[in-house]
Amino acid sequence: xxxxxxxxxxxxxxxxxxxxxxxxxxxxxxxxxxxxxxxxxxxxxxxxxxxxxxxxxxxxxxxxxxxxxxxxxxxxxxxxxxxxxxxxxxxxxxxxxxxxxxxxxxxxxxxxxxxxxxxxxxxxxxxxxxxxxxxxxxxxxxxxxxxxxxxxxxxxxxxxxxxxxxxxxxxxxxxxxxxxxxxxxxxxxxxxxxxxxxxxxxxxxxxxxxxxxxxxxxxxxxxxxxxxxxxxxxxxxxxxxxxxxxxxxxxxxxxxxxxxxxxxxxxxxxxxxxxxxxxxxxxxxxxxxxxxxxxxxxxxxxxxxxxxxxxxxxxxxxxxxxxxxxxxxxxxxxxxxxxxxxxxxxxxxxxxxxxxxxxxxxxxxxxxxxxxxxxxxxxxxxxxxxxxxxxxxxxxxxxxxxxxxxxxxxxxxxxxxx
Ligand SMILES: Cc1ncc(COP(=O)(O)O)c(C=O)c1O
Numbered sequence: 001x002x003x004x005x006x007x008x009x010x011x012x013x014x015x016x017x018x019x020x021x022x023x024x025x026x027x028x029x030x031x032x033x034x035x036x037x038x039x040x041x042x043x044x045x046x047x048x049x050x051x052x053x054x055x056x057x058x059x060x061x062x063x064x065x066x067x068x069x070x071x072x073x074x075x076x077x078x079x080x081x082x083x084x085x086x087x088x089x090x091x092x093x094x095x096x097x098x099x100x101x102x103x104x105x106x107x108x109x110x111x112x113x114x115x116x117x118x119x120x121x122x123x124x125x126x127x128x129x130x131x132x133x134x135x136x137x138x139x140x141x142x143x144x145x146x147x148x149x150x151x152x153x154x155x156x157x158x159x160x161x162x163x164x165x166x167x168x169x170x171x172x173x174x175x176x177x178x179x180x181x182x183x184x185x186x187x188x189x190x191x192x193x194x195x196x197x198x199x200x201x202x203x204x205x206x207x208x209x210x211x212x213x214x215x216x217x218x219x220x221x222x223x224x225x226x227x228x229x230x231x232x233x234x235x236x237x238x239x240x241x242x243x244x245x246x247x248x249x250x251x252x253x254x255x256x257x258x259x260x261x262x263x264x265x266x267x268x269x270x271x272x273x274x275x276x277x278x279x280x281x282x283x284x285x286x287x288x289x290x291x292x293x294x295x296x297x298x299x300x301x302x303x304x305x306x307x308x309x310x311x312x313x314x315x316x317x318x319x320x321x322x323x324x325x326x327x328x329x330x331x332x333x334x335x336x337x338x339x340x341x342x343x344x345x346x347x348x349x350x351x352x353x354x355x356x357x358x359x360x361x362x363x364x365x366x367x368x369x370x371x372x373x374x375x376x377x378x379x380x381x382x383x384x385x386x387x388x389x390x391x392x393x394x395x396x397x398x399x400x401x402x403x404x405x406x407x408x409x410x411x412x413x414x415x416x417x418x
Contacts, residue, residue, distance in 0.1 A: 005402070005409040007324035013399040014326030018392060021384035022200055023258065031250040041246050043067075048249035053206065055256055056191075056199075059174075062184035062208035064215035067244040067252075068222050071170045071192025074205035075103035077242060078188040079138065081207075081217040082164035084109045088137040089358070093123045094336040095371040096142045100168050101337050104140070105351045110358060112136070113338050115368035119287040121145065121302065121378070124370070125153035129161075135358070138164040143172035143182050146198070146266075146297030146383075147288055151177050151185045158186070166190060169208075171299035173198045174263035178292040183208040188218070193252055198266075198299050198383050199259050201248040266298040266386040269393050273301055273386075276397030280404050282309020301381040302332070303400075310403075313410035318403060319379060321410055325399035332380045338366040 004010030040046035049067050057065035068074045079090060090104040094113040101111040114131045117124045123141045139158055141149035149167075158165045165186030169175070173191060175182045183189030188211075191197075193204030207218045217237070219228050225239035226232075274285040284304040288296055305315050315331045322329050341347060343363035381396070403410070 003402070003406060005321055005324065005406050006326070007321045007413065008409045012324060012326040013402055014395045016326070018328060018385045019387040021382070022195070022255075023387075024255075027257070028251055028254045031254040032247060035246045035250045038246075043243050043246060043249070046246035046249075048246040048253065049244050052244075052249040052253045052256070055253060056206055057208055059181070059256065059259070060169075060183040060189070060191075060208055061181040062189065063210045064208065064212070064218075066207045066215065066218040066222055067249060068205045068207065068242040069244060070203050071190060071194060071197075071205040072099040072103055073222075073242045074190040074192070074207045075099055075140070075166070075168060076106045077218055077221045077239075078166045078190050078207050079104055079107040079109065079140075080221055081214050082138050082166060082187060084137050087135060087358075089133060089135045090137060091123075091128060091131055091139045092337075093142055093144070093371070094338050094366070094368045095121055095333060095374050096144060096168065096337065097170065098337060098340065098342070099170075100140055100142055102342065105342075105348050108351050109137070110135070110361065113336070113363075113366050113368055115370045116144070116374065117150075118370040118373060119290065120147055120149075120293075121286060121374055122147060122149040123154065125150050125157060128154065128157050132157075132161050132163070136161065136163060138166055140166045140168055141186075142168040142170070143175055143297075145286075145300040145302055146171045146173075146175050147286070148172065148175050148177035148182050148291075148293040150291040151182075152292065155186060164188070170194075170197065172297050173299075174259055174295065175293070175297040176295040179294050184210045187211060188214055193248070196299075196382065198262065198297055199252065199255055201251040201255065204244055204248045204252060262387060263295065263297055266383060267295050269386045269388065269390070270296055270298045270301055272390055272393045273303075273381075273396060276394065277303050277400055280397070280400045282306040282404060283400060297383075298386045299383045300332070301383075301386055303379050303381075304377045305379050306377065310407040310410060313407060313413065315377065315379060317410045317413035320413055321403045322379075322399055325402060327381075327396050327399045328385060329379050329381045332378045333375055335375055336366075336368055336371045338363045338368070
């Protein structure tokens, strides 16, 4: 019998599941019970949050860590600590989760979108300087998918113009740039511990920095404006309550024990996928290692899809066929951030700092071709899949090769899967 795509009723390449996420065992249970039975559920009288802050900062090679409720709050507080004033501009990439840009708005600033590099999907240093104005205060490179941005060049530009650099490391736990962990390469780094992340407690975030003053400011901002060591009703800054719970910190502490080994596994599986998928016509892995990114956390594995090699079938049809073959994957962001209504309609509500800064600003005129291409071509595979074995990676390659070989079977799937 002739070979058929699984989506057309054929036998799938694979029927075994890939590793599930999150992963937990009795050590996580004990950590949570330890907090439960202690009766100390918040950092005000507990020790778990402080212990995790120190452990994670040490793991990421940073001097200070301030744990917070989530990675959106950590970005916002980092931007505020960097000294943003109403209407100040912050350079961000448009191919990222909304929080990278919305945190700037929530800090009463103005996100300015600068395109990504087509080969890495990270902020393109060649384009940054043209976007700098007298109102620019900071650059927020995202280490997208876990691949470090071109930090030497970004830091050099920032130094030349007196700008702060805030690394968005939501995807980059354990990633390295020229052998150094990300997070404190710039002035501040922001991490997320939301459910999908490579280190998770369901929700959570942390700010890292090597700067004592910035650390003190972040601590104050996350603690209702109290100075460290100050009295309970002593408030110096316009902060809020962004404190992490002891339960989150205890769980993160037990999860952190696994992070290094998991990162090593993902970092080995990524190049194996690169090698296999690059041989499939119409699939092109992203580049890695071209700017000194040494270790890739692979929060996402991304391969670029060219419909021309698949009879014109859209990306969604390819992903649906891969899913049927037993490979979990999907298209990523379908539009650049600047096409979200938040920006096209400037629905910034009370956060209207932009009015003072750039009355001329109209996000509908923004065009970032590399980002727009990424929105059309990127196929994402989640980090937990890369915790599988080498044979599991080979199944992914086999499924992609099969879908390509039998791409005639993709026609007509566009509307069903879109
Ligand atoms: C690049 C990026 N930045 C920031 C965040 C925000 O993190 P959180 O969901 O913890 O608020 C995310 C989360 O998905 C993200 O992917």
